Amino acid sequence: MTVPDxxxxxxxxxLLYPDTYEVGLPNQGLQILYExxxxxxxxxxxxxxxPWTDLAEVLRREGLPLFSVDTHRAARDFDVLAFNLxxxxxxxxxxxxxDLAGIPIRTAHRTDDDPLVLVGGHCAYNPEPxxxxxxxxxxxxxxxxxxxxxxxxxxWKAEGGGVRVDLHRRLATxxxxxxxxxxxxxxADGRLQGVRPSSETVEVVEKRTVADLADWPYPKQxxxxxxxxxxxxxxxxxxxxxxxxxxxxxxxxxxxxxxxxPAAQVRTMVADGLRRTGYDEVALTSLSTADFSGIEQVxxxxxxxxxxxxxxxxxxxxxxxxxxxxxxxxxxxxxxxxLTFAPEAGSWRMRQVINKLIREEDLYAAVESAYSQGWxxxxxxxxxxxxxETDQDTLxxxxxxxxxxxxxxxxxxxxxxxxxxxxxxxxxxTPFQWFGQNTEAELRRKVGILRDELKRDTKGYRGVxxxxxxxxxxxxxxxxxxxxxxxxxxVEDVWRSxxxxxxWSEHFSLELWTAALERQGLTLxxxxxxxxxxxxxxxWDHLSAGLHRDFLxxxxxxxxxxxxxxxxxxxxxxxxxxxxxxGIEHVVASxxxxxxxxxxxxxxxxxxxxxxxxxxxxxxxxxxxxVGGG
Amino acid sequence: MMRIRIRFHKKGKVRFVSHRDVxxxxxxxxxxxxxxxxxxxxxxxxxxxxxxxxxxxxHESEAEFLEVELVDDRYRDQKTWEADRGLSxxxxxxxxxxxxxxxxxxxxxxxxxxxxxxxxxxxxxxTWSIDVDDISRxxxxxxxxDVLSRAEIVVERERKGKPVIEDLRPHVHAxxxxxxxxxxxxxxxxxxxxxxxxxxTELLVAVDPPLVARSVCRMNQWTSQGTDRxxxxxxxxxxxxxxxxxx
Numbered sequence: 047m048t049v050p051d052x053x054x055x056x057x058x059x060x061l062l063y064p065d066t067y068e069v070g071l072p073n074q075g076l077q078i079l080y081e082x083x084x085x086x087x088x089x090x091x092x093x094x095x096x097p098w099t100d101l102a103e104v105l106r107r108e109g110l111p112l113f114s115v116d117t118h119r120a121a122r123d124f125d126v127l128a129f130n131l132x133x134x135x136x137x138x139x140x141x142x143x144x145d146l147a148g149i150p151i152r153t154a155h156r157t158d159d160d161p162l163v164l165v166g167g168h169c170a171y172n173p174e175p176x177x178x179x180x181x182x183x184x185x186x187x188x189x190x191x192x193x194x195x196x197x198x199x200x201x202w203k204a205e206g207g208g209v210r211v212d213l214h215r216r217l218a219t220x221x222x223x224x225x226x227x228x229x230x231x232x233x234a235d236g237r238l239q240g241v242r243p244s245s246e247t248v249e250v251v252e253k254r255t256v257a258d259l260a261d262w263p264y265p266k267q268x269x270x271x272x273x274x275x276x277x278x279x280x281x282x283x284x285x286x287x288x289x290x291x292x293x294x295x296x297x298x299x300x301x302x303x304x305x306x307x308p309a310a311q312v313r314t315m316v317a318d319g320l321r322r323t324g325y326d327e328v329a330l331t332s333l334s335t336a337d338f339s340g341i342e343q344v345x346x347x348x349x350x351x352x353x354x355x356x357x358x359x360x361x362x363x364x365x366x367x368x369x370x371x372x373x374x375x376x377x378x379x380x381x382x383x384x385l386t387f388a389p390e391a392g393s394w395r396m397r398q399v400i401n402k403l404i405r406e407e408d409l410y411a412a413v414e415s416a417y418s419q420g421w422x423x424x425x426x427x428x429x430x431x432x433x434x435e436t437d438q439d440t441l442x443x444x445x446x447x448x449x450x451x452x453x454x455x456x457x458x459x460x461x462x463x464x465x466x467x468x469x470x471x472x473x474x475x476t477p478f479q480w481f482g483q484n485t486e487a488e489l490r491r492k493v494g495i496l497r498d499e500l501k502r503d504t505k506g507y508r509g510v511x512x513x514x515x516x517x518x519x520x521x522x523x524x525x526x527x528x529x530x531x532x533x534x535x536x537v538e539d540v541w542r543s544x545x546x547x548x549x550w551s552e553h554f555s556l557e558l559w560t561a562a563l564e565r566q567g568l569t570l571x572x573x574x575x576x577x578x579x580x581x582x583x584x585x586w587d588h589l590s591a592g593l594h595r596d597f598l599x600x601x602x603x604x605x606x607x608x609x610x611x612x613x614x615x616x617x618x619x620x621x622x623x624x625x626x627x628x629g630i631e632h633v634v635a636s637x638x639x640x641x642x643x644x645x646x647x648x649x650x651x652x653x654x655x656x657x658x659x660x661x662x663x664x665x666x667x668x669x670x671x672x673v674g675g676g
Numbered sequence: 677m678m679r680i681r682i683r684f685h686k687k688g689k690v691r692f693v694s695h696r697d698v699x700x701x702x703x704x705x706x707x708x709x710x711x712x713x714x715x716x717x718x719x720x721x722x723x724x725x726x727x728x729x730x731x732x733x734x735h736e737s738e739a740e741f742l743e744v745e746l747v748d749d750r751y752r753d754q755k756t757w758e759a760d761r762g763l764s765x766x767x768x769x770x771x772x773x774x775x776x777x778x779x780x781x782x783x784x785x786x787x788x789x790x791x792x793x794x795x796x797x798x799x800x801x802x803t804w805s806i807d808v809d810d811i812s813r814x815x816x817x818x819x820x821x822d823v824l825s826r827a828e829i830v831v832e833r834e835r836k837g838k839p840v841i842e843d844l845r846p847h848v849h850a851x852x853x854x855x856x857x858x859x860x861x862x863x864x865x866x867x868x869x870x871x872x873x874x875x876x877t878e879l880l881v882a883v884d885p886p887l888v889a890r891s892v893c894r895m896n897q898w899t900s901q902g903t904d905r906x907x908x909x910x911x912x913x914x915x916x917x918x919x920x921x922x923x
Contacts, residue, residue, distance in 0.1 A: 272693045272701060272778055324704030324776065356721055 050116055057199045059083050059091040059192075060114055060124040060161075065549065066094040067115070071269065072277040074129050074331070078264040080396040089196045096139045097146065099546065099553075105146055112146035115471075123149035125199055128192075129180075131169035134526035135519065135549035137176055140165070144179070146578045151179055151538065153227055153428035156495070161291045162199070171253075171300055173473040174241070174585040175526050175533040177226035181210075184219050184224075185589060186253030186300075187286070189262045192221045200633035218247045219273050219387040220668030220676075222254035224589060231531045236572070238530045238656040241588045252590045253300070255645040259286055259307045263315055279327035279360070282346070284312050288333035289614045291399045293605050294390070294429060296473035297333055299598075302624035304615055307341050316348050320357060329360045334607050336365040336373060337615075339636035344380070363388075364412075366404045368508050378533060384423035385416045391432060392442025397668045398402040398608040399434055401601075406446065413450045417457040424450055424463050430492045431470040432604060440492050441465065442505065444499055451509035459582050464511045467493065475591040479584065481578035485570070486556075489517035501509050509567040518556040522548070524574040525559070530585035533573070538564045576661075585615030592624035597641035677714060678751050679770070683785040683909045686731065687893075690780030695730040701778060702742060708776035711769065711873075714745035715806070728908070729802070729873055732776045736800050737894040741795050741908050757788050786913040795897075795908060803896040804876045807858040808887045815854045816861040822883060823851055827881050844882055847874035849867055849901070857917060860890065867900075895899030 052058055054101045061080055063070025070076070076093065083091035085426070088432060092114035097105060105112065108622050112121040121127060129140050129145065141151045144163065150156050153163070163389040165173055166184040173183035198216050202208070218225040230244035243249060256262055285306040302658045307315075316328050328348065332338065336607045350357050359377040364370050366387045374385060389404050397404055413424055447465045454461025469489040472478040484492070502606055525533060539562035540548070547553040563569060578584075580599060586670075597620065603612060614620055615632055625631055685912040686698070693701070703723050706713050715721040728741045745789050750756060750765065766786045773783045792798070808816065823829070847868035855862035867874040880887040898905045 058915050270704065271914065272690065321708070321710075324706075324708035326703070326707065356715060 048090050050084065052119075055131050055200070055204075056090040057087060057126065057196045057203065058124040059089060059126045059128055059196075060094055060121055061091055062094045062096075062127060062129045062143055063137040064096045064129055064143055065133075065547075067271075068273075068275045070095045070130075071271050071275045072281065073130055073132065074265070074281055074283060075132075076187065076263070077269055079128075079192050080269075081267060082262075082263050083188060083192055083196070086193065086196060088200045089192075092119060094135075094143070096143055096547070102142065102546075111148050112143055122149055122161060126164060126195075128164040129165040129385045130318045131165050131176075133549055133664070134169055134175075134523045135137065135554070136387055137537050138270065138545050138548055140176065141179060141538060141541040142546045144336075145541075149663075151541075153178060153181055156181075156210065158207060160210075162213070164195075168297060168300065170593060171589060172528065172586045173226065173589075174231075174531045175529040175537055177531050178534040179538075180226065181214065182223050183227045184254070185222050185251060185257045185559050185591070188254070189264070191220065191254045194220045195223065215245070215247070221252060224251040226531075229588060233532075238583050240583045241531075241585065243588075247661075249592050250588055251594060252628070255303075255624075255628055255630060256286075256305070259283070259631055260632055260633075261636075263307075263311055265315060266315075268319055268323055270325070277329065278325075278327040279329055280316070281309065281324055281329045281331050282312060282315045282319060282329045282572060283332060284338045284341075285332045286337055288337075288634075290334060290337075291401050291601075291611050293399070293477040293601060293611060294391070294432065294470060294473075295333075299476050299593060301333070302592065302622065303632045307528040307636055308340060308663065309344050309532050309635060312344055313347055317351055326356060327358045329358060330360050331362060334363050335361045336367075338364075341416060342373060342376075345373055349377055351626060357618060360448055366412050366414040367408045368411040370421070370432055371412050372412060375415075375419045378523050385421050385424040386410060388427035388428065389446065390427065390429050391435075391439065392428060392444070392446055393439045396432060396435060396439040396442070398610050399515045399605050400432055401605070403610050406449075408450060409446065410439070410449060410453050411562045413453045414456075417454040417461060421460065422458060424454070424461070426450070426463060427464050428465060428467045429470045429665060430467050431489050433478060433481045434608075435492075437492075437495055438501070441499055443511065444496060444512075448507055451507075454509070457516050462509055462511065464513060466513045466515075467498075468515040468543070469517050471523045473527055474584065475593055475598070476584045477598050477605055479598065480580070480582075480602055483521075483574050485575050486517045486521040489520060493517065516551060516554065519549070519551075519554055521570055521574060522554075522556065522559050527569060528585065529573060532566060532568060535566045535567065537567060578665065590627075590664050591637075592622075592627045594614075594621070594623040594627075641651055678746045678753055679789050679791055680744060680746060680751070681787055681789045681909050682744070682773070682783055682825055683743065683911050684740050684777075685784060686737045686740055686780065687782075688736075688780035690778055691734055691736045695727070695731045698781075699725060699909045701725065701781065703818060705776040706744070709769075709772035710745060712748040713752070713773060714747050726794060727878075731797055731894060732875060732892075734878070735876075735892040739894050739907065741897065743789070743795065754788065759845065760791045762879045779809060785909050789908055798908065799869050799897045800901060801866050801898045802873070802894055803898070804863075804865045804867060805854075805895050806863040806865060806876050806880070807857050807860060807865060807890045807892075809857075809882070809890045811860050811887065813822045813853060813861055815857065819883065819885070819887065820853055820863070822849050823848060823879070826883075829879075831878070831882050840854060844874055844879060848879065857890075866897075869897075 061076050063073055063076055064203055076275050080091050080093060083089040093116060094114050113119060144151045148159050164184060165176060165180050165186055166180050170185060171185045190483055198220060202213055207584045214225045217223050219230055223561050228243060228245050229245045232239040285304060286305040287301040289302060289304055292298055292300055345359055364387055367391055370594055389409055390402045416424055426447060443465060447463045450463045451461050456510050472481045472483055496512055500512055540558045545555055545558040615634060692809045697853050702725055713813055716724055724745055726743045731737050759765060770783045771788050826845055829840060831844055832839050832841055849868060850866040852864055853861050856866040865876060876892050877889060880889060899908055
């Protein structure tokens with residue numbers, strides 16, 4: 047590793063991931079920006095992570111500041127502290143890091159000499175709960191915008207600095223940069239009315255999108271930690287964006303359009319990366335890697351190039367079909383322990399609502415393929431608390447799992463299927479942003495009926511294991527996901543009460559949050575559980591991911607009528623706004639949909655076009671579904 | 677196939693990396709260095725690396741050992757090992773590995789070996805350099821004399837959940853104050869490793885007043901005792917580049 051070169055002309059960035067080193071180090075977004083900034087002569091970047099509670103205690107006791115891991119430089123000696131926000135429950139850790147750095151947590155209390163505090167990443171699409179604590183939020187792909195921000199700051203430094211608000215105004219001229227202090231939030235009758243510029247600045251801040259990933263082959267020098275971290279392997283991003291159109295999925299909505307990396311560049315990044323790092327595993331990452339044009343060839347060539355010894359390839363986001371398992375079999379010659387699929391919902395009707403158009407045949411074919419080729423465990427991810435969900439839909443989860451075990455019994459004595467159920471959190475810039483999240487009690491009840499059903503027939507469900515996400519944490523994720531600026535006071539209150547590392551079950555405390563809400567005169571009923579009307583103001587209306595609000599609303603209506611929508615990569619445009627608004631297009635090597643599965647493409651379903659009516663009801667209800675078709 | 681033994685240092689910040697993570701560093705280092713090593717067969721093939729006695733996390737060392745089987749064409753048998761390519765094969769391996777290892781981990785010697793006892797079984801004692809703060813030389817001398825004068829040093833410790841009584845004294849082969857540091861003294865201790873290795877920090881707290889080590893460094897591992905005692909591999913068999921340990 048080269049030592050960061052701090053010199054007077056360089057804008058010093060401290061890139062922070064507000065969770066532990068083990069969780070934060072592999073974050074690709076942070077590593078990409080780290081490298082891009084350090085390649086610039088006018089910038090230098092280091093990294094830091096949230097100190098665990100024991101270290102935070104030592105730092106406070108010894109009077110030591112939060113520091114960078116690269117050169118142990120004090121955080122407040124940097125020009126910029128830029129936080130990656132990948133999950134809502136880390137928000138209190140942002141305040142903890144600022145406080146440990148010796149920087150006032152509220153923007154209004156910072157002096158002209160304090161570093162600039164930025165946030166980016168997916169949660170930055172609704173930065174309002176953190177609006178009072180950040181100087182700016184950056185929307186979308188960071189590759190280009192970090193350079194533009196650097197130039198603004200370099201010029202500012204060269205001029206000898208000045209009043210903070212002037213810097214804010216200059217930053218606001220950079221596309222993709224939202225400066226909350228330049229916007230005024232109005233409320234009426236305890237409800238948000240709108241967020242509008244209070245001084246001369248844009249009414250709507252648009253996200254940034256890099257047009258072609260081929261221009262950004264980063265990270266070129268992935269960091270290799272000496273201690274074990276999560277996702278401890280080489281990661282190569284094969285495409286960004288996804289147009290499957292799963293309605294619950296914020297990532298799929300805000301990262302449009304699809305931009306594939308050229309296959310030749312993928313191969314170079316894999317080969318160079320393996321040689322450089324010494325890893326024996328590479329993950330081809332994206333939101334749905336089996337959809338990458340020519341995935342089979344890329345995988346085959348990676349496996350064949352064993353210059354670095356025995357390399358295994360992993361696809362972290364498997365599509366649910368036999369084709370995908372075939373690829374997995376190709377690459378995972380050894381270590382066939384578990385495969386994970388995400389059908390997301392337990393009934394076809396429900397999957398039409400969420401637009402995850404996996405037929406049960408696809409799942410059973412995938413599972414059949416997995417067990418017949420030596421895998422022993424299958425893990426299935428589901429959401430519960432989805433719009434229009436009935437108990438029958440919820441129980442359908444276990445029915446699917448039970449049938450997967452049956453499929454497995456043809457190949458194994460004791461096949462195991464783990465069902466992992468998460469409570470659904472509606473996210474900004476998705477068709478479900480109008481949906482009132484299921485209450486904590488309701489989610490608990492749904493987990494309860496699943497547990498009861500397993501207990502009712504332990505023999506019938508042998509081999510099925512159930513895991514679930516804590517509904518209390520889901521409630522707070524919902525609060526932060528769609529919260530407005532008033533929620534900032536709640537975040538601060540929880541942090542002041544000692545609530546850090548809230549995404550860790552040993553530290554999460556619902557009581558801290560409910561007490562804070564009460565002190566601020568807010569309720570989960572109003573902020574989280576309530577359905578929103580078509581014309582209701584959202585806390586993120588002044589920000590844009592390119593998606594037209596009327597497109598999202600129409601998609602929401604379609605959802606309620608259980609009407610599916612095909613992938614626009616291979617079909618005519620629905621004018622969601624993401625391409626047309628920014629004058630960009632899908633970048634895909636192949637104009638034909640991938641072979642095999644039906645998931646969302648529609649094209650390989652019998653009659654094409656609309657999802658066939660015959661599939662809207664489960665055929666042979668109660669009868670075993672034939673296996674191996676689809 | 678060629679079996680080699682490697683002696684390496686672990687110094688500086690890398691001392692905080694655990695034994696298990698050190699093993700992973702080595703796996704990556706061989707791949708980065710482009711040196712082909714033998715893999716285990718079966719369900720989950722791994723490089724066949726064998727380490728000697730584990731080093732406590734936080735301790736430094738100038739005497740860590742590793743054995744590995746090379747399947748690399750350049751180093752596959754005794755003949756290739758004796759080939760003269762300008763740089764000796766041993767030196768090639770040292771340089772390639774040092775370029776691939778993190779700061780603080782440095783190969784200081786490499787030699788082909790016959791397959792024999794595992795290092796853990798072969799080693800009978802280790803020499804430790806132990807820096808202790810806030811103690812005068814006289815106090816340290818008195819503490820050492822106290823330890824050496826005792827017939828037994830009985831401690832109770834937990835083993836597999838059950839208390840066991842153990843006499844540490846037979847494991848203390850030698851102990852002395854061997855120098856001064858800016859903030860205290862340096863002790864040197866030869867501690868036995870069979871059937872179980874006595875850890876320096878265990879000894880420091882076994883006799884009153886308990887001492888706290890500022891830093892501990894393993895200097896040697898010994899396969900025999902006495903005046904002509906031997907190490908598994910003496911540094912340097914091949915002249916190694918100086919350790920790149922930051923101040």
